[in-house]
Every structure is written in structure tokens, then in C-alpha cells.
Amino acid sequence: MSCASLDALPLLPFFLPASGGQRYCLLHLPPPGRSARGGILYVHPFAEELNKSRHVAAAQARAFAAAGYSVLQIDLFGCGDSSGDFSEARWDIWHNDLHLACAWLAQRVDGPLTMWGLRLGALLALDFANRAPLPLARLLLWQPELDGRRSIDRFLRLRLATSMLAGGTQEAPGQARAALAQGAAVEVAGYRLAPELAQAIEGVSGSALLPAVPVYWLDYQGPEQAAAPLPPLARQWREHGAPVHVASFGDGPFWHSGELLECPQLLDATRALCRDWLDEERTSP
Template sequence: MVPFYFGAPDTQLFGVYYPPAGAGLHQDGVLISAPVAHEHIRTHMAIRQLALALSAAGRHVLKFDYYGVGDSAGKSAEGSMAQWHRDLVTASHELTDISGARRLSVVGIRLGASLAVGAAGDLLGLRELVLWDPVVDGDTYLDDLRRAGGVASPDHGDEEILGFPFSQEMIASIGAVNLLVHERPLPGSVHLALSEERPEYDRFKEALVAAGNTVDTTFVPEPAGWDKYDGHDEVLVANAMVQAIGEQL
């Protein structure tokens, strides 16, 4: 496990590289695209477990924090979907540079899954996407967060949602997320890893198939409680989901 900073000096990103366990040449890299805000905190342990499992299976793994998230540079309210798209592409190049991996898989969680879909065409060597409970519609996602934890609106115009400041630019960019519109197939295959059944997931799969994608679905009945909040950031225990994703890659 190697923690380090990478990227442009003014938008430094924090990452942790997990080299493949054992000897020999390994050609597969896995980039983990994490959620943001309170979901980033909730999934920290699950993502670490996933990274360790994939490393033990012989993959090069990189998990990282988006700009304005976690230990990366920037303030929480300075993020946006456009910035995070660039971060994801930067992280994919970094993983290739440090590992030499020729094939890339991306595991995206929640909004990180939405970002992976949007950036797929810019990720060289991409062979598959694994999408864990993706945010299909940005406005619905924001409404769910607001209902879960209430909203405060400071004088400077940002919204505070579940204890995290969301700038108007961030809100607008997240609200514009719509995974039901696809003009062409995504590169590589698509795996949906779902913890519950939702109509929007069915519509998302239908839209992907209609665009010419190969899609399979793994349902793991291990409710994550994304739309619930009890006043603190409860650690998400997702052992079954982590195992299922490891088996898909």
C-alpha cells in the first residue's frame, strides 16, 4: 500500500496504490471511483476492503479522492462534475504510469459510478465498468440527500447538505446527471452491482442495452441505506457486495 499525491500542483489528488500480491507480471489495473460528501466517508472501509481483495487477486489498484474531497486539495464546495471528470482521467493515467497495466477496469460507487460512465470514453484501455448503485438522476439524488438530512443555506449562497457545503455550481452539475441518455455504446462491458431493486436501475440497464452495450446485473440484497441519515456518518459494512464485485473482475 503506497499513499501519495499526484496531478497538477494546484489540484493535487490523494491516492493509495495497492500493488498486486505475489510475483509475476500483471496487466490488469483497477481504478476505484469513490462517492463524494458523506457517502465518501461512509464507504471508506468498504473501499479499502475492496482494494485489498483486488490486490490479493493480482490486480494493480488505485483508490483516490476527488478534488475537494477527503485528503485531496481544494475545499468541499469547490468540486464539480467537470472537475471530477478531469480527476478521473488523471487518475487513470497515473495508474497506468505507476503500474504499467495495459487493461483498465473501473469500479464506481454512487456518484463515482456516474462519473465513470461519463468519463468512459476518455479512459484509455478501458475494458469494463462495475457500477455499484449508480446515481442515475442527479436531481433525484440531491432531493434524497436533502430529505435525509435537511438543508441549511448560509449567506454566501452555498447549501449545506448533511454537513457538507454544496456550491451552486456543484449542485447544478450534479443535477444535470442523467444516465438514461446514450448516443453510442460505452467502451468495454458494463456490470451493475445493485444492493436493492429500483425502477431507475431497470431504466438505466434498458438504456445501456438500447445503445449497444453488453450489461449484466448482480443483485446483492445488502441494503446500503443511501437515503437514510441518523445524524452521523455510519460506516458502511458491505462484505457481500465487496465479494461480489471482486468476483466480477
């Protein structure tokens, strides 16, 4: 299907009523006259990475819709165009948002339900899938951040970098983490991080979670890098019996790039990695 045809696919923006207000959603629908073969829920990444990656996520959502899926993109509480401020966001609220979105999608779509997460959204999707009250068919993880503590460390380093670039009094390493430990919120690149959210994220690790459904995992591999080995966590999951399929892409780290990157390799790699269920369900009666 051509790019022009993808752009012409039905797209329904709406607000989903939820606790504490409403959640902004985009529903990508299959071509007119074609019933959906299943539903896919997209779980966006953390803070500014949400904005950096919107265009790539939308392109992939359109591709899935063209293949016959209903794809739901939801801005979680305190994020994007949904109700609440980022400082009010909590991990459990985001869990509730995903449950609401899954239930909404399952009521309207016959067929398997897939969760697709990017970066920290992949960890949230994995954590949710391990205690989801609704059956899920699979997880699609794009460049997953699967260690919560490491994710918070990386986020807090942005605060140090901003302090250095500002040229003023430089913050001592560990100062922001100490503030969080004392129950104070800290601001990082314009986002006010609550200690409750930071603590909850730090308490989640992929090494303590074993997926109960097949996992499709894509990692970025730069042109200067040799063939990437199997991620240690993917190997661990396989050793414990979880079906894990891994591939790479080379477009670039679009989730934090200073410019908007088009990612045709990522979309092609996703289509190839997911061919077993995409093709199987396409030909099923």
C-alpha cells in the same frame, strides 16, 4: 487468500501533484513478485458517503489486488485528504482528476484499465468513460446513482431532515434549491454545495449516456424484497447494444448506514459477476 494475507498486501499511500494542489491516493498492489494483470481506478461517492464507504471500498481493493490488479483509490479535489474545500469542487475538476489518475495508472500498468464507481461516483465514472481520451476496458458500478437531478434532490433532503431534527425554524421545501438557482451555495450536513457543482451534476443522466464498454452493475436488495427486476436503465442500455451484466447483494446500504457494515456478500457478488474477465485474464498468457 485469508484476511490476514489480504492485509499484508503492499499498499502505497502518496500525494499525486495536480491542478490546485495535490490528490491523496492509495495504491493497492498485487502480491510481491507478481506483475499486475491490469489497473482499476476507484471513483468514490459524494460527500459523507465517501467516509461511510471507505472500509468496504478498501476491502474490495485488497481483493482485486490479491487477484493480480493494481488498484488506485483517489480522493477527488475538495474531498477527503486532497487539496481544496468541498465548496470549491467542480464536476470538470473531478473529470480532470480522473484523467490524471488514469494516465498515471496506465503508464505503470500493462493490461486493461477498469473504472469502478460507487453511487454518484458511478455516474461520474460513466460520464468520464463516454469522453475519456484513454481506452477503458469496462465499468464496474456499485449501487449507481445515474440521475444527477435525483441525486441532488436526495442530498438536499438531508438539509430538510437536519432542520427538522434541530427543532428550530424549519426550512420550507424548495428553499435550498431556490438558493442554488440564484447562485448561492447551500450547506448540507456540513458540506457546502456550490451552485456550479449542483448544476453540473443535475445536467448528467445515465439515460442520455450509452456505455461504449461492458458494464458490471450491482444493486442492493434487502431480505424483504422480492427478486429485483432488471433496472430500467440497464434494460435501455441492452436494447441499444451495450453489454450490461447485473447482480444484487444483501449486506445493507453501507454508504449511509449509521454503523460500519461489513459487506462479504457484496465482495462475493462482485467476484461472481466479474468472473468472466477475472478468470479469463488470470489464465491468459
